[in-house]
Amino acid sequence: MTGSVIIAGLGPGNPDMVTPEVADALAQATDIVGYIPYVARIPPRDGLTLHASDNRVEIDRSRHALEMAAGGKRVVVVSSGDPGVFAMAAAVFEALEAGPQDWRALDIRVLPGITAMLAAAAAGAPLGHDFCAINLSDNLKPWDLIEKRLRLAAEADFAMAFYNPRSKSRPDGFARALDVLREACGDARPILFARNVSRPDQSLRIVPLTDATPDMADMRTMVIAGSSATRVIDTPRGPILYTPRSA
Numbered sequence: 001m002t003g004s005v006i007i008a009g010l011g012p013g014n015p016d017m018v019t020p021e022v023a024d025a026l027a028q029a030t031d032i033v034g035y036i037p038y039v040a041r042i043p044p045r046d047g048l049t050l051h052a053s054d055n056r057v058e059i060d061r062s063r064h065a066l067e068m069a070a071g072g073k074r075v076v077v078v079s080s081g082d083p084g085v086f087a088m089a090a091a092v093f094e095a096l097e098a099g100p101q102d103w104r105a106l107d108i109r110v111l112p113g114i115t116a117m118l119a120a121a122a123a124g125a126p127l128g129h130d131f132c133a134i135n136l137s138d139n140l141k142p143w144d145l146i147e148k149r150l151r152l153a154a155e156a157d158f159a160m161a162f163y164n165p166r167s168k169s170r171p172d173g174f175a176r177a178l179d180v181l182r183e184a185c186g187d188a189r190p191i192l193f194a195r196n197v198s199r200p201d202q203s204l205r206i207v208p209l210t211d212a213t214p215d216m217a218d219m220r221t222m223v224i225a226g227s228s229a230t231r232v233i234d235t236p237r238g239p240i241l242y243t244p245r246s247a
């Protein structure tokens, strides 16, 4: 088979954070597949077809990409950030596993991107010691499991990076997550709310857990909760959040 599927990460938003490898794949593509706002980041050109689709159709979108590649197209499936982090790479492999055997002969590659967690952490070095990442959306897993992982991660004293903290369809989960953190680790932890990181309207806010409120987060926000060792250095240019490398 001559077609290919490249699953590429577009980074957090700033075009300078698209890797040269991804830019090259986009320049070679015949077809781009992805969620509407991510496909909107690709400039149209002759010979390129853009296939934008809605959020909750990842498996259909993946099958479509694999079908087009089986027909000889050079398909790039785009995700924001990194495609392996709560994004399209796993969806494409799920479709591959369940699909026709001949799809397995396709040239399928994952090109990494800068994930929102790392772009947000560049506000300092909050992930300088052990950390974990948790998706707070309960669309694809039960809330009880999220709460269990939050409690255990807090008990293990990880710094924690939270993707998908709060949305219009899930207004209450993040308030519950903050309550779980307060119960598990007290009020002193610093919390970073990093919204629209790397974009012109980026905003960064560091507050103690005791002052964190649910309305500080939305679907464009990455939340990083410090471990017990994480601290803030005040500078004239603003606060720097960091976690020392030793426990």
Ligand SMILES: C[S@@+](CC[C@H](N)C(=O)[O-])C[C@H]1O[C@@H](n2cnc3c(N)ncnc32)[C@H](O)[C@@H]1O
Binding pocket: 012, 013, 079, 080, 081, 082, 083, 084, 085, 086, 087, 114, 115, 116, 117, 120, 162, 163, 164, 165, 194, 195, 196, 197, 198, 199, 218, 219, 220, 221, 222, 223
């Ligand atoms: C479905 S996840 C996709 C993550 C993506 N694959 C990545 O690696 O960054 C979407 C979540 O990522 C976070 N996110 C993505 N881009 C962001 C940005 N520029 N600033 C802050 N958070 C961002 C938000 O928490 C958002 O709800």
